[in-house]
Amino acid sequence: MGETSGKGSCDGYDVAIIGAGVSGANIARRLSAYELDVVLLDKEADVSFGTSKANSGIVHGGFHHNRKYLKSRLEIQGAMMFDRLALELDFPFRRCGIVVAALHDDEMLAIDQLYRQGVENGVIGIEMCSRERMLGLEPKLSPDTVGGLWAPGGGIVEPYRFAFSLVESAVKNGARVLTGFAVERAERSGERWTVGASDGRAVSASYVVNAAGLFADEVSRIFGAEEYRIRARKGEYYLLDRLTKARPDRVVFPVPTSVSKGMLVIPTVEGTVLLGPTAESIEDKTDLSTTRSELEKILGSARTMIPSISETDVITSFAGLRPTLGEDFYIDISAKAPGFIQVAGIQSPGLTASPAIGEYVKDLLKKAGLRLVEKGDYDPYVEKRPHMKDVDHFAADGLVKKDPAYGNMVCRCERVSEAEIVAAVRAGHTTLDGIKYFTRAQMGRCQGGFCTYKIIKIVMRETGLGWDEITKRGDASRILKDTL
Amino acid sequence: MKELRYDAVVIGGGAAGMAAALELDGAGLSCAIVEREENLGGILVQCIHNGFGLIEFNEELSGPEFAERFEDRVRGTGIKPYVGTTVMDIDVSGGDKLLYCYSAEYGILRMSCRAIVLAMGCRERNRGNIRIPGSRPAGVYTAGLAQRLVNIEGYIPGKDIVIVGSGDIGLIMARRMSWVGCKVHAVVEILPYPSGLTRNIVQCLHDFSIPLYLSHLTTNIVGKDRVEGVEITPLENGALMTEKAFTIACDTVLLSVGLVPENELSKQVGVEMNPMTNGPSVDSRLMTNVSGVFACGNVLHVHDLVDYVVEEARRAGAFAALWLKGERAKLEVRVKAGSNVRYVAPGRVDAEADNKIYLRTLIVKNDATLEVRVNNRVIKSVKKTHIQPSEMITVSLGAKDLAAAAGSPDPVVEIAIS
Ligand SMILES: Cc1cc2nc3c(=O)[nH]c(=O)nc-3n(C[C@H](O)[C@H](O)[C@H](O)COP(=O)(O)OP(=O)(O)OC[C@H]3O[C@@H](n4cnc5c(N)ncnc54)[C@H](O)[C@@H]3O)c2cc1C
Ligand SMILES: Cc1cc2nc3c(=O)[nH]c(=O)nc-3n(C[C@H](O)[C@H](O)[C@H](O)COP(=O)(O)OP(=O)(O)OC[C@H]3O[C@@H](n4cnc5c(N)ncnc54)[C@H](O)[C@@H]3O)c2cc1C
Numbered sequence: 001m002g003e004t005s006g007k008g009s010c011d012g013y014d015v016a017i018i019g020a021g022v023s024g025a026n027i028a029r030r031l032s033a034y035e036l037d038v039v040l041l042d043k044e045a046d047v048s049f050g051t052s053k054a055n056s057g058i059v060h061g062g063f064h065h066n067r068k069y070l071k072s073r074l075e076i077q078g079a080m081m082f083d084r085l086a087l088e089l090d091f092p093f094r095r096c097g098i099v100v101a102a103l104h105d106d107e108m109l110a111i112d113q114l115y116r117q118g119v120e121n122g123v124i125g126i127e128m129c130s131r132e133r134m135l136g137l138e139p140k141l142s143p144d145t146v147g148g149l150w151a152p153g154g155g156i157v158e159p160y161r162f163a164f165s166l167v168e169s170a171v172k173n174g175a176r177v178l179t180g181f182a183v184e185r186a187e188r189s190g191e192r193w194t195v196g197a198s199d200g201r202a203v204s205a206s207y208v209v210n211a212a213g214l215f216a217d218e219v220s221r222i223f224g225a226e227e228y229r230i231r232a233r234k235g236e237y238y239l240l241d242r243l244t245k246a247r248p249d250r251v252v253f254p255v256p257t258s259v260s261k262g263m264l265v266i267p268t269v270e271g272t273v274l275l276g277p278t279a280e281s282i283e284d285k286t287d288l289s290t291t292r293s294e295l296e297k298i299l300g301s302a303r304t305m306i307p308s309i310s311e312t313d314v315i316t317s318f319a320g321l322r323p324t325l326g327e328d329f330y331i332d333i334s335a336k337a338p339g340f341i342q343v344a345g346i347q348s349p350g351l352t353a354s355p356a357i358g359e360y361v362k363d364l365l366k367k368a369g370l371r372l373v374e375k376g377d378y379d380p381y382v383e384k385r386p387h388m389k390d391v392d393h394f395a396a397d398g399l400v401k402k403d404p405a406y407g408n409m410v411c412r413c414e415r416v417s418e419a420e421i422v423a424a425v426r427a428g429h430t431t432l433d434g435i436k437y438f439t440r441a442q443m444g445r446c447q448g449g450f451c452t453y454k455i456i457k458i459v460m461r462e463t464g465l466g467w468d469e470i471t472k473r474g475d476a477s478r479i480l481k482d483t484l
Numbered sequence: 485m486k487e488l489r490y491d492a493v494v495i496g497g498g499a500a501g502m503a504a505a506l507e508l509d510g511a512g513l514s515c516a517i518v519e520r521e522e523n524l525g526g527i528l529v530q531c532i533h534n535g536f537g538l539i540e541f542n543e544e545l546s547g548p549e550f551a552e553r554f555e556d557r558v559r560g561t562g563i564k565p566y567v568g569t570t571v572m573d574i575d576v577s578g579g580d581k582l583l584y585c586y587s588a589e590y591g592i593l594r595m596s597c598r599a600i601v602l603a604m605g606c607r608e609r610n611r612g613n614i615r616i617p618g619s620r621p622a623g624v625y626t627a628g629l630a631q632r633l634v635n636i637e638g639y640i641p642g643k644d645i646v647i648v649g650s651g652d653i654g655l656i657m658a659r660r661m662s663w664v665g666c667k668v669h670a671v672v673e674i675l676p677y678p679s680g681l682t683r684n685i686v687q688c689l690h691d692f693s694i695p696l697y698l699s700h701l702t703t704n705i706v707g708k709d710r711v712e713g714v715e716i717t718p719l720e721n722g723a724l725m726t727e728k729a730f731t732i733a734c735d736t737v738l739l740s741v742g743l744v745p746e747n748e749l750s751k752q753v754g755v756e757m758n759p760m761t762n763g764p765s766v767d768s769r770l771m772t773n774v775s776g777v778f779a780c781g782n783v784l785h786v787h788d789l790v791d792y793v794v795e796e797a798r799r800a801g802a803f804a805a806l807w808l809k810g811e812r813a814k815l816e817v818r819v820k821a822g823s824n825v826r827y828v829a830p831g832r833v834d835a836e837a838d839n840k841i842y843l844r845t846l847i848v849k850n851d852a853t854l855e856v857r858v859n860n861r862v863i864k865s866v867k868k869t870h871i872q873p874s875e876m877i878t879v880s881l882g883a884k885d886l887a888a889a890a891g892s893p894d895p896v897v898e899i900a901i902s
Binding site: 238239243286287288289290291292295311312314315316317318388393394396397400401404405406407408409412415417418432445446447448449450452453456457467471472473475476477478479480481482483484 | 520568613617
């Protein structure tokens with residue numbers, strides 16, 4: 001994303017947030033409502049390139065975890081905040097509801113427990129269902145279904161678009177974003193922290209929020225704060241073409257096990273279908289590879305719930321890493337490092353909880369002494385951008401009359417026009433992955449086979465970058481190696 | 485929104501689309517070609533190698549040369565080519581068919597017509613379709629994308645290359661990348677035989693000493709930011725020999741693992757698909773189940789030679805013209821794929837007309853026999869010196885051949901290979 005700034009380029013801030021995933025982005029946006037200088041730092045080439053880009057994209061139903069956990073309380077609060085946020089921030093979100101399918105009579109016991117937990121957690125509208133009710137709610141379910149749970153409030157969201165919109169809103173309200181800023185040093189002098197990046201850049205701030213996901217443990221160490229270890233648990237997925245006949249209307253969960261919510265069938269908000277995730281503990285926190293053995297489990301498991309799933313519909317696979325630290329989130333004021341807030345162990349349901357994490361961290365900062373004065377001119381809305389895929393032919397006609405680039409279809413599979421690619425580049429997304437997450441171009445059935453070269457040309461034209469500066473996701477991920 | 489009217493609209497301006505449009509124009513009908521790229525020619529434009537037109541022009545042309553000859557013909561007619569224009573939606577619910585087309589130059593067009601020829605070509609299967617596990621670094625491209633980058637944009641996507649799949653595009657790219665100074669370390673094929681044309685194996689691999697690993701599966705792609713290698717595992721009797729797996733260091737993986745006809749638009753209007761070809765099921769006149777919607781070229785079934793594409797497309801164009809003039813097929817008889825035949829296209833013949841049938845076999849064999857049977861009686865037998873799945877076979881069936889079918893109450897034509 002390079003460098004995006006709302007305000008002038010001062011390097012002294014009230015709050016520096018390390019990590020621009022959904023946690024950091026929500027915190028930054030929430031703080032941008034106050035008279036504060038806020039900077040959001042991320043080591044990657046764009047925001048939301050960590051765990052926040054590769055997950056199930058579910059706004060959970062509030063029945064999976066006991067209220068004794070902070071994560072459960074924040075999940076329930078966060079889930080309720082999404083309607084308002086979607087209105088303000090124009091990201092894809094829909095409350096399609098969640099079903100948990102029991103395939104054997106003995107699984108109904110677990111369904112009963114989930115139901116009670118949901119009721120205790122205050123979830124609205126949750127129901128225990130008969131076989132008939134389940135098949136009515138989701139006709140694609142296996143005929144073996146014996147019953148299950150229905151949580152109508154559960155939903156689906158495009159997590160990276162959510163993060164991008166949050167960051168855009170924060171920047172609009174004066175926050176600054178520095179990408180490619182890998183925090184590796186911290187010094188305390190007087191009442192302030194100086195935070196240094198591996199490339200020599202530095203910023204100073206009175207308060208620092210550690211929302212560094214998988215690497216929150218390392219960041220904590222850099223600041224001399226609490227010692228802990230984040231472990232990665234990998235989740236692999238298959239993505240199915242939007243034309244698959246197996247697309248359910250609801251998010252379909254199996255009955256959970258003690259370690260995970262199980263492998264799901266998710267109708268993504270953009271029309272494709274996601275199968276997964278698996279759950280496997282791994283050592284290397286940068287290992288996003290998929291494995292044959294894990295992927296095989298997915299199809300098998302998904303088919304027990306929705307038998308019509310076919311491997312011929314698979315368009316891609318990917319993996320995400322859950323940053324785990326015991327059972328719960330660890331969000332607190334550091335007892336060791338002054339002015340340092342820990343936002344660590346944000347595993348599932350971190351996406352759902354993230355808006356509430358923003359509120360919670362704002363209150364912790366206030367408790368730690370930060371003065372919060374509301375801005376008079378805070379604007380919670382971001383500009384709504386048209387998507388050719390969503391408009392009818394008459395609206396399309398209007399758009400093309402204003403800007404002919406809307407008529408030039410760059411990505412045939414996801415119906416993305418040149419104008420939308422240009423908008424992504426102008427919003428600071430200049431890597432192929434950044435453009436993919438912002439526009440969906442390269443995300444469909446051909447996976448960029450047809451449009452990659454077109455996107456490369458548009459980025460070069462719009463940014464003046466050379467062919468050797470075009471990357472998939474920054475740094476060493478160069479696309480081209482030479483010219484003829 | 486601009487409103488336009490034609491007798492017929494051809495979707496796709498590749499070899500198939502141009503050939504079909506020329507027939508329609510020749511029959512005195514008004515016709516437009518809608519092509520989403522900036523030029524006519526389709527995939528031919530990036531195939532700068534020779535090997536096109538041996539049947540059509542009796543000489544070996546490059547892809548762009550072949551395309552140019554057709555383009556020149558199109559220019560000399562009343563055909564209106566809309567380039568840089570994408571057909572987004574088709575509506576066949578009313579009397580006339582409506583096509584909504586998007587273009588930067590022309591804006592949004594609504595074309596109404598009575599007949600449509602589908603000639604959208606195909607797309608490449610990708611990594612996800614064949615489910616290669618591993619990391620997701622830069623440097624994994626389809627061979628066609630690499631071909632485009634090198635031949636048209638002038639960029640070299642990588643230096644040390646492994647090609648997965650022995651389809652024609654991959655073989656051609658093995659040679660192309662060698663020519664531009666890259667090292668092609670291997671071509672890896674899961675099947676026991678290559679899936680590209682024999683002439684390409686010789687000219688593109690043997691001549692450059694590029695090893696071809698048959699019966700080998702690509703089991704992993706490694707590399708964080710950019711590809712660092714691929715793991716390859718031999719297959720023995722269908723089982724993975726995990727202990728014999730090895731890794732080839734490279735910075736680029738090119739995938740040539742098959743083509744899929746692009747039928748999203750066809751499906752949108754309810755065109756029935758043939759699961760064997762991934763293209764529409766068509767009658768003897770190359771018409772789909774949706775009346776007035778015809779299909780030809782790679783969108784109907786994947787062809788290996790452009791000469792067959794134009795031959796088939798001419799027939800489609802001519803049939804569309806006849807249909808527009810009110811003529812219908814006479815005596816439709818179903819054609820079945822018999823033993824050792826993967827598919828036949830079209831899946832029907834007109835027992836009272838001359839028919840051309842394309843088919844692919846399932847086997848590799850020398851001195852094979854192709855038999856056409858009507859109600860289990862052999863009506864035609866053809867010797868083939870060599871057959872293999874990658875090389876399409878054509879059969880002509882005239883009204884004389886099919887006389888037996890014409891006389892039978894419920895005839896079945898079957899084509900088998902032994
Ligand atoms: C497989 C899977 C499925 C999931 N499904 C769901 C779901 O359906 N619903 C749900 O609610 N939750 C889900 N989650 C959980 C959710 O995705 C996470 O809780 C959430 O994305 C965490 O966001 P974050 O901002 O805390 O972390 P991240 O998104 O990882 O952000 C941390 C950021 O910190 C940056 N960073 C790290 N170190 C440094 C450094 N030294 N300097 C600068 N920057 C640094 C990283 O680059 C990264 O961008 C799932 C998680 C996984 C893995
Ligand atoms: C790499 C490669 C090498 C080959 N080598 C040889 C060879 O040596 N000799 C030989 O004889 N044959 C060869 N062939 C085969 C032959 O060239 C092709 O089969 C033939 O050109 C296909 O023609 P087509 O018109 O069916 O498809 P295409 O050329 O793919 O044309 C389809 C066109 O439709 C357009 N289109 C699709 N959807 C839409 C839409 N919605 N709106 C508007 N336009 C649309 C596409 O942009 C495209 O231009 C090769 C093919 C390839 C891919």
